Amino acid sequence: MKNFDINEDPHRRFNPLINEWVLVSPHRAKRPWQGQNETISTEELPKYDPTCYLCPGNVRANGMHNPPYESSFVFENDFAAMKQDEIIFEEDIKHTFFKAKPEQGISRVVCFSPRHDLTLPEMDLEGIETIIKTWQKEYTDLGNIKYINHVQIFENKGSVMGCSNPHPHGQIWAQSSLPTQVEKTQNSLKSYYDRNKKTLLEDYVQAELKAGERIVIENDHFVALVPFWAIWPYETMIVSKRAVNKITNFTAEESTAFAKILKQLTTKYDNLFNTSFPYSSGIHQSPTDGLDHPEWHFHMHFYPPLLRSATVKKFMVGYEMLGESQRDITPEKSAEILRQQSEVHYKSLVK
């Protein structure tokens, strides 16, 4: 019998945003790896690729030409997961097992810049601020459409995250329903707000700043941290210090501070394994259903798969799919490692 040591002993941690547990196995980081290695491309990309369907002026799958765009560029996804058609539907409530509902939505692609070779950490602050402005505009425009109640802004970065074109870009899926993960988060935020008259994340950020050990970057308006309940080895979350519930409510200063922390965090990520660090990232913020949502608090999740090197990722498979998410390195250790990374991009040192 020994006393619980969170840095050494297997344990579960609770995620109050979605009300789920995660299994943490600190001692397991040492196990050898004989499994699959990811292939990474070390090929230098050209500034412009004539065969890329996202580069300015080029032809897309549907035959349309991209304009000769000079900053960010948004277009409707040619293979959208949802459609804008209005569908007539009568719910058959007798169906306990075969419950289905049509879903209306719009998918857009956001090219970050004309440059085929410039990822987020390699862009200058002005370029990143342009992307933030684009996200604000899209959130407003899409959110204003009557049937759109949720706007999901996200990025899949790297082929290991299913990204099919290296030209830096993100996506936006806007739709009538609240997606599953967002609904769970909203339920947690709402019940906390109702009880405390403060947002859950406002109090959480304060608790984390006090604890210190999971903070990666802090500036006047934002904190980048490894959540206490993080699932992915180097998962992080950027949270606003102020309880601002959507990106369109940022002050000018907040926009600049957000651009800065985005650049710093993604630079640290790239420096970790000297590679263009793959991840899926995305913003969780107020639904666009016309209600107030004082319980919402802007945050951006980063879910990166790499575990030990540029080629060895964490697999969320058998036990994780059937049981629950499991991690091998503690969030505190990951935060420490990320804190140690330089904020100067490794590529700029090589040149």
Place this chain on the structure above:
Amino acid sequence: MKNFDINEDPHRRFNPLINEWVLVSPHRAKRPWQGQNETISTEELPKYDPTCYLCPGNVRANGMHNPPYESSFVFENDFAAMKQDEIIFEEDIKHTFFKAKPEQGISRVVCFSPRHDLTLPEMDLEGIETIIKTWQKEYTDLGNIKYINHVQIFENKGSVMGCSNPHPHGQIWAQSSLPTQVEKTQNSLKSYYDRNKKTLLEDYVQAELKAGERIVIENDHFVALVPFWAIWPYETMIVSKRAVNKITNFTAEESTAFAKILKQLTTKYDNLFNTSFPYSSGIHQSPTDGLDHPEWHFHMHFYPPLLRSATVKKFMVGYEMLGESQRDITPEKSAEILRQQSEVHYKSLVK
């Protein structure tokens, strides 16, 4: 405005086992793929590999020798995610945000047979029945340990599913808590049982047999089907027809019928893309907490990632992680394609 056509229009379906929705985009199956291709090994494996740490007689990472085993073989995982140590722990209830609890558990590896080259579909029925007996024995032995309340039997098949050794094997993680996914399932099963005095899956299987279109294989005691709410392109579930709540309650006839449907289903999987079909599979059944659990109903999930070919998988990334799971081909279409596959393994034809 048009009438809802579930075979054509984007929609959401509801999963009553875990109370979550999934987004279905039938029209999207046609989009071209320019992203990552998985590497597949077409190398013929030897019957015995002197460098494999799972083959009979060989040395494992911890220096121990495997016995010269002749059927299935079970050992404790050398890099277990949980430990058996009893840990002293006083819960600090003041922690809203930093909630953690030690977790006790045991991880075991189940080598399916001495043969390094023989996957489940290639084994004979007798060999598969031996695995089922092993699962029964492990479920009993582990379940009888006082602090073990849940026994998760699963397999990660193929390197794309994080499997680090091609020698056919599964795993068992047994632990004190109910893992997240199991707890969700139990809540749904329990509330259905309390209302209907029948298990949810008993009624679901009947409804599916009546509908017919999602059935892949049926025998006297089991059904293999693509759930109405399946997430993965060729996801399936094997369900017992009888409301049997754990594998140790199978009759002899049921064990044989289960071995048969396992072989048939995994053979169809391999034949689909003429490849050793990767998946994570696992059994959900009654917890081992000593209670009765009449609400539980034996079922085995198969979560295979491949979408279009042996090398193109479905990526559950950005939208799926931040929003909700999304699929491009309807469960009805997948079931039809699986039904069409032969029950004779493609490799046995080549020889």
